[in-house]
Amino acid sequence: MDTPKRPVLVVVLLWATLTLLGEILAVRYNPFPAPAAEEGERIDHAFRWLMYLAVPVFAFVVSVLLYSVLRFRAHGPAPQDGPPVHTHGAGVATWFLVTAALTITISIFPGALGLIDIRRREHQDPDLIVRVDGMRWSWTVTYPQYDVSTLQELVLPVGKRVRFEVTSRDVVHSFWVPAFRVKIDAVPGIVTYTSAVPTRLGSFAEDATYRVQCAELCGTLHARMVLPVRVVEQEEFNAWLATQRKRQ
Ligand SMILES: [Cu+2]
Known part of the structure; x- marks a missing residue:
């Protein structure tokens, strides 16, 4: 022993x-x-x-x-009860x-x-405001400062503080961008906020973490409630805004 x-x-x-x-x-x-x-x-x-x-x-x-x-594994049936165990205070x-x-x-x-x-x-002043509307099963993003709205992709300029104003048109969703690690619930009737400063250029095509993903089970196509994210230089962002405005 x-x-x-x-x-x-x-x-x-x-x-x-x-x-x-x-x-x-x-x-x-x-x-x-x-x-x-x-x-x-x-x-x-x-x-x-x-x-x-x-x-x-x-x-x-x-x-x-x-x-x-x-060390204390059993070898065959125990012949008798062991001694009582006392708490080690x-x-x-x-x-x-x-x-x-x-x-x-x-x-x-x-x-x-x-x-x-x-x-x-x-709570810091944002450079860019993006309104995010969740609905079964898509995301609409609106840039109120530029009068642009789309449900194709979320395009953001690198190095700028973005405030996301998030809401839902039907049930509770959750706005989550894995690459940014930010997540906030999208709740019908109220607006919730989160913000991010993207630091790296990239897109969903190259890196699957560049996406808005619903993170709150919301029905059949919840897992496919995805919006591609693209982080670009400011000039490219301005050019994209211009083409979006023309399209509308
Ligand atoms: Cu959802």
Whole structure:
């Protein structure tokens, strides 16, 4: 039989090793496609922090589980009941305090502080306003400053702050541009806001994350409620506006 110190030592070593491997993986491997807006960088930054903090917690649970399963596995039927198990008060209190402190920490940073930062950006004066109308199952985008409206594509100039004023004509939809990482519900009867500063030229044809995607189940063709997004230079945007105006 082990002396009580040995299992603790093995688990601690296993924990340290798994944490190290996990953190290396978390730093090296980025599961997200490159963001194409300032807001996207903030959101990805938050996700990465959550991952770095979650790795040691997950590694600890796996280490204890792995050690217990391998070391204390049953060999045939048990001859009698084991001794009664008593709660390890200090262990429970430590686990509770550490995980509660971690949860509170990530709720504040990057949670609440990141949210305040994103909200503050939404209140800055926009360079461009785009009204977004969701309906089953398409998106109409209107540029009120230029008197242009289309349901073919969302074209945006790079490096400019865009405010999206979002609403719905029928049921609840959700306006989501994966490349920008911004998302806001489209609710009938009210206007909701979100904003983004696109930082990278691109289009749906080259990168599928450049699209408006409905993110709230709204019926049969919900998954196909997609509007291509194209981020272009200011001159190209002006030229596009001019052709759209001619067409109307
Ligand atoms: Cu929808």
